[in-house]
Amino acid sequence: MAVSYVPATFEEAVRIRRETGAVPVAGGTDLMVRYRSPAGTLPDFPWPVMFISGLKEMKGLFLEGVELVIKAGTELAVIEHSEIVHPVLREAVRQMAAPALRNLGTLSGNICNASPAGDAVCVLYALGAEVELTSSSRMRRMPIEHFITGPGRTVLKGDELMTAVRIPLHSESASFYRKVGTRKANALSKLSCTGFITVTENRIADMRLALGAVGPVVVRSAELESQCIGMDLNHFRNYKPDLRKQFAERVKPIDDQRSTAEYRKETTLNLIDEFFMLIEKELS
Amino acid sequence: MxxxxxxxxxxxxxxxxxxxxxxxxxxxxRAIYIADMKFDGLLYARMIRSSRARARLLQVAVPDLPEGYYFISSKDIPEGGENRLYMITKDWRVFAEDTVRYIGETIGLLVGPDRNVLRDLEREIDISYEDLEPAFTIDEGLAVKGGPIHGEDNIFAEYHLKKGDPDSIFSGSYRIIEDEILTGFQEHAYMEPQGMVGEYKNGKYVITASCQCPYYMRKAVAGILAVDQEDIVVSQAITGGAFGGKEHFPDVIAGPLVVAVHVIRKPVQIVFDRHEDISFTAKRHPSRTRFRTAIDENNRIVGMDIDIAINGGGYQSCSHIVLQRAMFSVNSVYDLPNIRIRGRAVATNTFPSDAFRGFGAPQGIFACEMHMSHLARALGMDDAEFKQQYFVQTGGTTVTNGTIHEEVKLPEMLEKVLKASGYTEKNRLYDREGAAKAVGISFYNHGGGFTGDxxxxxxxxxxxxxxxxxxxxxxxxxxxxxxxxxxxxxxxxxxxxxxxxxxxxxxxxxxxxxxxxxxxxxxxxxxxxxxxxxxxxxxxxxxxxxxxxxxxxxxxYVQPPGIEWNSTTFQGDAYPAFGWGICAVEVAVDPATAEVETKGIWTVHDIGVPIDDLIVHGQVHGGVIQALGYGSLEKLEVKNGAFLQNTFADYIIPTTMDFPAVESDLVENPYEYGPFGAKGMGELVFDGAAAAYAAAVQKAVDRNICSIPVNPELIMKLRQA
Amino acid sequence: MQHITFILNGEKQVVNADPSSRLLDILRDTLGMTAVKEGCGEGECGACSVLKDGKLVNSCIVPMGSVQGAEITTLEGLRDTAEGENIISAYSDSGAVQCGFCTPGMVMAAAALLRENPEPDEQEIREALSGNLCRCTGYNLLVKGVTLASERGKEKGIWQ
Structure with a gap:
């Protein structure tokens, strides 16, 4: 049976983490489910755990300079209802799970799960979010795409806790978000697609596209995005087929119990087309 | 207050x-369900199951058990007792011995007071197998892949029906339209998982269970202990949904449970968790129905040759009766000439299929409704227009050459549905616009009560x-x-x-x-x-x-007069009276994602006379939404003999957000031999909605749909074809 | 094992439990709160819904370690209040109760919604109940039940 801890303060949590390597459990919406066991028995955690949802120091969200800071213990429902959060992120959170689960789950928990199908994570990639990691001896931050290295894999060290998600403020001309879930509510996603387009003087000033559940990690390509900078409508129209093809090469979904690789690929490309139409609309 | x-x-x-x-x-x-009940000295049991679909069972190595813990298996069945459940037939074993036939077959029960200890002990049980070649699909079963599971040919039951003179029709030169319609497994997904408690009290074995059929259970288990049926007492606990899933399947739990109670003489509880309940309980039978329909020069149906096969899984249970219902329902509400029907229930190495609301009728009706709509499309006609030509009328003949005795109100009902749904106008408009939208319609009936006599x-x-x-x-x-x-x-x-x-x-x-x-x-x-x-x-x-x-x-019970039935030849009145239904569903298909939005659902039913309007509408809403789940969301695949979607996160049933409110209407049509004119209705309301949904999507994407669930993956594939 | 102190239905409780044990098991087995049902154990069905610090949560995935100092309300704590009775009667009168296994969770979900939004429209009701699965009713009459509770509750001044 795994040992479990309930730290009373953040400092204690950091210390327990350093001394025991206990895995932090915030909302439990993933870990309590993944390691569930029959009624009346304890969850089957393979490592020591600590329950951190009671730590007030880890909750809250606020603006700091050009960033929105969402502390790691902040529940999804709080993010969903906060007016200082980017509307696309709010929408993505609103479409996650169900109200009761959003009252428990956290964005940081979602990131630490490193599921390529995490819907909000897809939006965080597009927004260029960074994560803040804290241990007793240091604090570091890094872009989310450096943090997540594969399905369920991150670079979180054994003595570190994720303490915040930092999201640069972003204002775009238009945004695109689609989650395709297994049903209309309380659904895991088959795929998701987030796009932002910023146009100044009829040229693309910024374009971002992040694709969820079509590879081991969320797909975003700085290279392809930067090629679009400065394009006007005609240029973009001419370039579009090639761009689509290059994105298509990066879309490598799998078959699983929720959908098929074929469906995921085809639908993702259809959504990319819809985003491209939005870009054209913004450029004209 | x-x-x-x-x-x-x-x-x-x-x-x-x-x-x-x-x-x-x-x-x-305040309602107390089985898992809420308190018993003195209650012990808990975990089912130890086969992890192989088909294998020789070589050894079951059980660790040394602490005091107060037991491993119960076939060896504990008392002398004179049989290792068989007496369901309709005596084929399903209480405990697997020598071989296993499906993943999840009961091998033993691990019983004791502490659930954490049981869980740890369960992991130490080491079962060794010698794998055999399994058969999972209807085709593999029919091909007797890996040798017979049942009898010589894996056929649990095969029946033939004939109406009119199909032989002369199919030896003629009519235009023949062929079709193959498939339906999959469906999980009941009652909200309360399976559960029961067994006790030994005053010389009797007392089972308190979440169940539909207390007397069935009593009969099923008495022979295991070689006691009289009166020595088994079954008391129903408040039951949190069943839908057929608590008809025979609870016997599969009660069998091992009474053996445990016999040995231990203390109260023993078995309550499944959801993962067990989805993975290791019976499902709706998958079906494959083939049609060959003869059409004359006036575009009229002159004959139909139908072949139905259902996947019964590892044991027969009630598969033969489900097959009969499927066959008797496969002409839906139509009086068609010259029919030949062959039906087979096939043994495979999947979890045994069993009763589920509709009991074969949903499969038969879905197949018929889709085939009829494919005929309409092939002949360039609208579904409703085409189908209503063949509506059975009072005095009309069924596929068992029985007679429809009651007044058939389908024309009146159709008028109501067309009006409420705007079927004709909307379809005309959507067709003109080329929008991926449509209204689909289905017709269905369901005979109340047991078949025949x-x-x-x-x-x-x-x-x-x-x-x-x-x-x-x-x-x-x-x-x-x-x-x-x-x-x-x-x-x-x-x-x-x-x-x-x-x-x-x-x-x-x-x-x-x-x-x-x-x-x-x-x-x-x-x-x-x-x-x-x-x-x-x-x-x-x-x-x-x-x-x-x-x-x-x-x-x-006294049988109503004028009912004739031959239970050997299946000729005559299979049912004394029918409930009737029409369902219309409007959909819009997303061009990018092939997701379907259901815009409206309209139903009209004839159930005789409602005994309570609110309860009846509640049944209609629930049955229709459950059927729409079957038709659209509820994919249940078998991979190497195990159900792939085995949690509520992956086995997707409808939520509040998936479908709009069902608009439900009734026509009264009192049935003389029902109380205050009431007829059966609980299953009827499930039978048709999947076909209405599929017909709507079919029209919206202009492709024939031949299988359910009609999910975005299927629609995408059809659109690409 | 650890002593965990929390408020249950307005009364202080101290239980000796492993912090990783599920709130659901402690409520049902230790404290006898059997109105809280286990439907799935994976946070998908809502039968085990309770309020934690006034918010709807699935007690099957809440570890006791997260309950220290929290305020938990189960249906047992709600059913005899004007607020609880109003929802229970409204569901009962609307024909929203069939097998009943999902109903306690549906009462909790409705209570959480109506506290925040006493006059929800159909869409808001459907969203609020979207984490509570029901296999019997097709949801129509549950939605009507919440509407009825809203109307009656307004007349009675329950949320003022």
Whole structure:
């Protein structure tokens, strides 16, 4: 049976983490489910755990300079209802799970799960979010795409806790978000697609596209995005087929119990087309 | 404070709604389900199951068990007892011995007081197998892949029906249109998982269970212990949904449980968790139906050759009866000439399939409705227009050469559905716009009660109604309340006959030591058959109402006159009366994602006379949404013999957000032999919605749909084809 | 094992439990709160819904370690209040109760919604109940039940 801890303060949590390597459990919406066991028995955690949802120091969200800071213990429902959060992120959170689960789950928990199908994570990639990691001896931050290295894999060290998600403020001309879930509510996603387009003087000033559940990690390509900078409508129209093809090469979904690789690929490309139409609309 | 029950139905129509008798207890959490019950010295049991689909069972190595812990297996069956459950046939084993036939087959029970200890012990049990080649699909079963599982040829049952002269038609030169329609597994997904507790009390084995059929269970397990059926007492616990999933399957739990109680003589509880319940309980039979339809030069159907096969899984259970229902339903509401039907129930190494609301009819009706709509498309006609030409009429002939005795109100019902849904105008508009939108329609009926003379020859229902000194009336039947509202409707029937308030009528909790055997809670028979007996018993009681002291009345089933049935040849009236339904569904298909949005759902049903309008509409809504889940979302795949979608995160049933409100309408059509004119309805309302949904999507994407669930993956594939 | 102190239905409770044990098991087995049902054990069905610090949560995935100092309300704590009775009667009168296994969770979900939004429209009701699965009713009459509770509750001044 795994040992479990309930730290009373953040400092204690950091210390327990350093001394025991206990895995932090915030909302439990993933870990309590993944390691569930029959009624009346304890969850089957393979490592020591600590329950951190009671730590007030880890909750809250606020603006700091050009960033929105969402502390790691902040529940999804709080993010969903906060007016200082980017509307696309709010929408993505609103479409996650169900109200009761959003009252428990956290964005940081979602990131630490490193599921390529995490819907909000897809939006965080597009927004260029960074994560803040804290241990007793240091604090570091890094872009989310450096943090997540594969399905369920991150670079979180054994003595570190994720303490915040930092999201640069972003204002775009238009945004695109689609989650395709297994049903209309309380659904895991088959795929998701987030796009932002910023146009100044009829040229693309910024374009971002992040694709969820079509590879081991969320797909975003700085290279392809930067090629679009400065394009006007005609240029973009001419370039579009090639761009689509290059994105298509990066879309490598799998078959699983929720959908098929074929469906995921085809639908993702259809959504990319819809985003491209939005870009054209913004450029004209 | 809560309002008292409104007894307006005593003066007005019986259908005038009341607050259900069980509503407040359930909504306030006071209702006690099996997992909520307390027992002194309760032990818990974990089922130890086969992890192989087909194998020789070489060894079951059980670790040394601490005191108070037991491993129960076939070796514990007492002398003279059989390792077989006596369901309809005696084929399903209590415990696997020598071989296993499917993943999840019971090998033993691990029993003890501490659930954490049980879980740890379970991991130490080491079972060794020698794998054999399994057969999973209907085709693999028919091909006897890996050698026979059942008999010589894996055929649990094969039947043939003939109406008219199909031989001459199919030797002629008519245009033949062929089709193949597939349906998949479906999980019941009752909200309360399977559960029961067994005890040994006063020389009897007492089982308290979440179940539909207390007397079935008693019969199923008595032979295991070689005791009389009266030595087994089955008492129904409040049952949190069943849908057929608690008809026979609880026997599979009760069998090992009584052996454990026999050995240990202490109360033992088995309650499945959801993962077990999805992975290791029976499902709806998958089906494959092939049609060859002959069309004459006037574009009329002149004959149909139909071949149905259903996947029965590892044991027969009730597959042969499900097959019969599927065959009798495969012409839906149509009176077609020159029909030949072959049906086979096939053994495979999947989990045994069993009863599920509709009991074969949903498969038969889906196949028929889709095929008829494909014929309409091939002949350039609208579905509704094409199908209504063949509506059976009063005096018309069924596929078993029986007669439709009742008035058929389909034309009136169709008019209502067309009007409510805007079917014709909308389809014309969407077609003109080229929008990926459409309204689909389906027609269906469902015979109430057991097939043929089953009520008379097999079930022989008996009910009792009594009145005590205080003028409180109690109904004694073995049919259970499982959510469908029977407790309330049965009491309404008695109250109405006796002219007394509903508060003075009680429904005895079904317990085989207390209630007579009025048969199982299945086949849409509870109100139509048993409710009629309650009505008759109440009338009898009314005659003795003024007598002193306690009085009681019993009634036995009597078959309505004019019903002819041959149970060997399946010729005659398979059912005495039918419920009828029409469903229309409007959809819009997303061009990018192939996701379907359901814009509207309209139904009209003829169920005779509703005993309670609100309960009836609740059944309609629930049945239709469950059927739409079957038709659109509920994919259940088998991979290497195991169900792939085995959690509620992956086995997707509808939420509040998936479908809009069902608009439900009724036409009254009193049935002389039903209580106050009521006919069966619980299954009817499931039978048609999947086909209406598929027909709508079919029209919206302009491609024939031949299988369910119609999910975005399927639609995407069809659009690309 | 650890002593965990929390408020249950307005009363202080101290239980000795492993912090990783599920709130659901402690409520049902230790404290006898059997109105809280286990439907799935994976946070998908809502039968085990309770309020934690006034917010709807699935007690099957809440570890006791997260309950220290929290305020938990189960249906047992709600059913005899004007607020609880109003919802229970409204569901019962609307025909929203069939097998009843999902109903306690549906009462909790409705209570959480109506506290925040006493006059929800159909869409808001459907969203609020979207984490509570029901296999019997097709949801129509549950939605009507919440509407009825809203109307009656407004007349009674329950959320003022």
């Amino acid at each position: 809560h309002q008292p029950i409104n007894n307006d139905f005593l003066q007005k129509a019986i259908g005038t709604p009341v607050r259900r008798l069980d509503a407040l207890d359930k909504a306030s959490g 089953g009520e008379k020859e097999i079930i022989k229902a008996r009910v009792r109604v009594s009145r005590d000194q205080n003028h409180k009336v109690t109904i004694y039947v073995s049919n259970v309340e499982m959510g469908q509202g029977f407790q309330t409707t049965a009491c309404k029937v008695a109250a109405k006959v006796l002219g007394i308030p509903l508060q003075d009528v009680f429904f005895q909790n079904p317990d085989t030591s207390v209630v007579p055997n009025s048969g199982p809670t299945v086949a849409s028979r509870s109100m139509m058959i048993v409710g009629k007996l309650v009505e008759r018993a109440a009338r009898q009681l009314k005659n003795t109402w003024n007598d002193q002291g306690a009085v009681e009345a019993e009634e036995d």
